[in-house]
Amino acid sequence: MDLSVEIALIGALQAVVVAVIGGLFALQNKRRMREEDKHRIRSEIRAEMQEKAAELTAHSLELGIASAKALRDGKTNGEIEAALESATAASKAYESHIRKVATKAANK
Numbered sequence: 001m002d003l004s005v006e007i008a009l010i011g012a013l014q015a016v017v018v019a020v021i022g023g024l025f026a027l028q029n030k031r032r033m034r035e036e037d038k039h040r041i042r043s044e045i046r047a048e049m050q051e052k053a054a055e056l057t058a059h060s061l062e063l064g065i066a067s068a069k070a071l072r073d074g075k076t077n078g079e080i081e082a083a084l085e086s087a088t089a090a091s092k093a094y095e096s097h098i099r100k101v102a103t104k105a106a107n108k
Contacts, residue, residue: 045101052094059083059090 066083070076 048097049101052097056087056090056094059087063087 063080063083063086066080070080
């Protein structure tokens with residue numbers, strides 16, 4: 001076999017090896033990007049859930065304090081009604097958010 005043919009074959013073989021390695025690297029990179037996207041989405045959902053839970057806790061605490069004051073004073077006032085309304089609204093918002101997240105998860 002001629003030396004120039006051998007050199008050409010070696011060059012072609014190198015090109016094939018580089019293409020295969022490049023393809024494997026691209027595939028691995030695509031998988032990594034998909035996993036990073038999933039992690040980012042989960043983190044966003046977790047942050048939203050924590051925010052909603054914190055709001056619900058704050059409104060529940062407000063209602064508890066208003067209830068304690070009403071019991072202590074032996075009378076209710078506008079404070080307890082407002083606290084009850086905000087706690088109810090926060091509870092509904094939290095439940096709605098949970099349903100929205102569950103629906104998205106079920107549709108994947």
